[in-house]
Amino acid sequence: MIQTILTLFGGALLAALLMATGPARAQEDTARFGSGATVLRxxxxxxxxxxxxxxxxxxxxxxxxxxAYEQWGSNDLFARSRAACNGTRPPADVVLSSAVQQMVWLVNAACAAPYLSARTQALPGARRWRDELWGITEEPAVIIYNKRLLAASDVPRSRFGLLDLMRSQPGRLRGRIATYDIEASGLGYLFAFSDSLEATTFGAMLEAFARVGAVATCCSAEIIRSVAEGRILIAYNVLGSYVAAAQEPDVGVILPEDYTLILSRSLMIPKGAAQPAAAGRLLEFLLGPQAQAMLMDIGLVMRVGPEETALLPSARRVIALSPAQLVALDAHRRARLIALHADAFRAEARE
Known part of the structure; x- marks a missing residue:
């Protein structure tokens, strides 16, 4: 498996060949805020x-x-945004997604409108691209565990610690480790792709997941709930903001010491948006100090607490908004990565 993984990232970029996301799912939720005459979608x-x-x-x-706020899964939102860019449906006024590789693709495909201000220019380079895509949050990918069922001595503080635990206690952990299904979750795929660039642990992690019959599932809420209830002992690469929002007292959080992926949820104003000026006002608000403080309160911006302070700068792996993310959407590479991941998570069925 290791050699297969090391050769995973060969081949040319097939930017025109888009992701296969499976059957379209329904809109997840909707809400209306305010009563002003101008409607921002x-x-x-x-x-x-x-x-x-x-x-x-x-x-x-x-x-x-x-x-008018519509909540979608990342793959469905990507499909809708591509359709709007192609002119087969009206565009939203604002698109906001955690699957930043998909957002970079949209910008690269000329699907976004430019916007420039002092606040957007003040963002770090990793959180803005071409004055058409901006990162408004700072969210870590974390390891979570059930605090009632896992002794402090067993809590993995890094990927190496998690590997050691899976090797030493495979029977106890069988079917009780979870992560994202990377074909169903654009966010899960982004994290797995970022991990795959860290050759020292990626192959070993997949092999260990296969040995313990780890579970792959689509959704953060399902993973966090399973850990809180004790059906899952440990979950890997869970978005920390959702863990914070869940406020589950039995769920512990680890920022991996070897490296912690940092996601910046990205915002785009689609080309042809009906309300671009109002979209710019929302962007300005979200980047302003009041909204950033609110985002920190709800877990979408990292606080500088004891755990975060202990995270060395060298351990921070910021997922930058840049053309490098286009590599994640190369059709061949995506198919190979999904196949490797699926093979690891089918291992239990073969035993």
Whole structure:
């Protein structure tokens, strides 16, 4: 498997060959904020339950606007955004997604409108690209565990620690380790692709997942709930903001010491948006100090607490908004990575 993984990233970029996302799923949720006459349509992967305080504050400060908010899965949102770019459906006014590789693809395909301001220019280079894509959050990918069922001595502080635990206690952990199904989850795929660039642990992790019959599932909420209830002992590469929002007292959180992936949820104003000026006002608000403080309160921006302070700068792996993300959408590479992942998670069925 290791040699297969090391040769995974050969081949030319097939930017025109888009991802196969499987059958389309229904819209996950909708909400309306405010009562202003100008309606701003937002299509987003961010859970309404998490984001609603921020939207409430935005419309309170912009009473001439109302927000029609639609929550979608990342793959479905990507498909809708491509269709809007191709002219087969009306575009949203704002697209906000955690699957930043898909957002970079959309910008590269000339699907975005430019916007420039002092706040967007003040963002670090890793959180903006071509004045058409901006990162508004800072969210770590974490390891979570059940605090009641896992002794402090067994809690893995890094991928190496997790590997050691899976090797030493395979029977106890069988069927009780989870992560994202990377074919169903654009976010899960992004994290797996980022991990695959770290050759020192990626192959070993897949082999260990196969040995313990690890579980792959689509959704953060399902993973966190399973850990809280004790059906799953440990979950890997879970988006930390969703863990914070869940407020489960029995769920512990680890920022991996070897490296911690940092995601910046990205925002785009689609080309042809009906309300580009209102979209710019939302972007300005989200990048402003008031909204950033609110995002920190709800877990979408990292606090500088004891765990975060202990995370060495060298351990931070920021997933940059850059053309490098296009590599993640190369059709051949994506298919190979999904096949490797699926093979690891089918191992239990072969035994």
């Amino acid at each position: 937002v299509e987003s992967t961010t859970d309404i339950a998490i984001f609603s305080p921020v939207m409430d504050r935005f419309v309170a400060e912009n009473p001439d606007l109302s927000v």
